[in-house]
Amino acid sequence: MVITGHRGAAKLEPENTCLSIKKAIDLGVDQIEIDVHLTRDQQLVVIHDQTVDRTTDGHGAVSDLSLQEIKQLDAGKGERIPTLQEVIDVVQRRVILQIELKGPDTAEPVVRLIERKNIESAVILTSFVHERLRKVHQINLNIALGALWSVPPDDVCQQALEIGVEAIHIQHQNIDADLVRDAHLQGLKIRAWNPDTVREIQQMIDLEVDAVGSNRPDLLVQLCR
Template identity: 50%
Template sequence: MSMIEVIGHRGAAGLEPENTLRSVRRAIELGVDRVEIDVRVSRDGGLVIMHDETVDRTTNGHGYVSELTLNELRSLDAGMGEKIPTLKEILEFTMGKAKLEIELKVPEATEPTIQLVEELNAEKDVIVISFMHELLERVHDLNPNIKTGALFFDVPKDILQRALKVHAYSIHVYYRNVNSELVKGAHRSGLEVAVWNPNRIEEMREMIGLGVDAIGSDRPDILIRLLRDIGMK
């Protein structure tokens, strides 16, 4: 029985303020294999960790990430006194502890992200993922040694071809839209399958039964405990 990798979604978003260093630290303490975070670009070119295009939902501030400077973003409270981290801070923290899944939320994050990964010699420590699959092709052009993953919510008929076309290593699919046929087809095509984002134990059991390679969750604590109970961790 092959092991399933655990991905902490936005760190451990069900336990700590999402996309903060505190959340990432908690995920690693729990024993995740990977940590998933989201990257955007500040007005002055800083690579910052934020899911939404505005800071309104997750901080005490207001406005678009792209219209605020790095200093302005860093002055905000991202929950429990945490600051909005930079990609460099998070990557330096995770290196040697867990792989970092970097979701590119905007095209302008692509080249500076790859530049940072190269500066830190972290090519083997990351996987770059995005719903904008043309960005993954750009990543491959910039550095073919960096693994990429194609994100999907729905499952188009040509999902595998789309992923292979942009040289993706894996497909990352919303868990409710995954079935055994997709998993088997992906594996036959040489693609790994990651799912997001089951948070209840019965949903996690279902994904394990489908034979996926990795599961992302806001509650990596529940998932890790389940995998250990059934001898898969």
């Protein structure tokens, strides 16, 4: 089973920071999941929320702030919000980078950066907004995609195939044996997010999902290796 650190190691270090990402790599994950938004000056930064309020000592929407303004903020333990390029440079292809396209209009600049860094084979792009995934494949068919759902619709596998993704990413509470079987019969991988207790993680192992993302990658490694 593929082990993914969610926002790095989000319950161990400040989420989506280089410190959190390095922690997950040190723990031995296979993949790291991060989120991207665009700043006011069209720079790709790694942050989950639309605003900086929850995860930093600042206030305001990411899209209303310049990169210079964002770089002044403390994202926890003195860490700064990293750019996507900084994260790519930290990871150095040691693990697969799973990038969720959070902000609107992120698809094309993310793809262009991936192309410039020549890491098409070392990334997976995901989104709840599936039109963004279609946009990715309009630009570059060589980048792997994953479609996100909290609660999967009845025709989730059909929708996934129509979008052109290789995997469905489902909130762990909404995965059962029938869904895993159906996904595999359709040639799709199924990735679970985000079980954070031993009991929750073990349930996903027992269901034989293909990958699990967790804010506690330390527990994932202990249980899966």
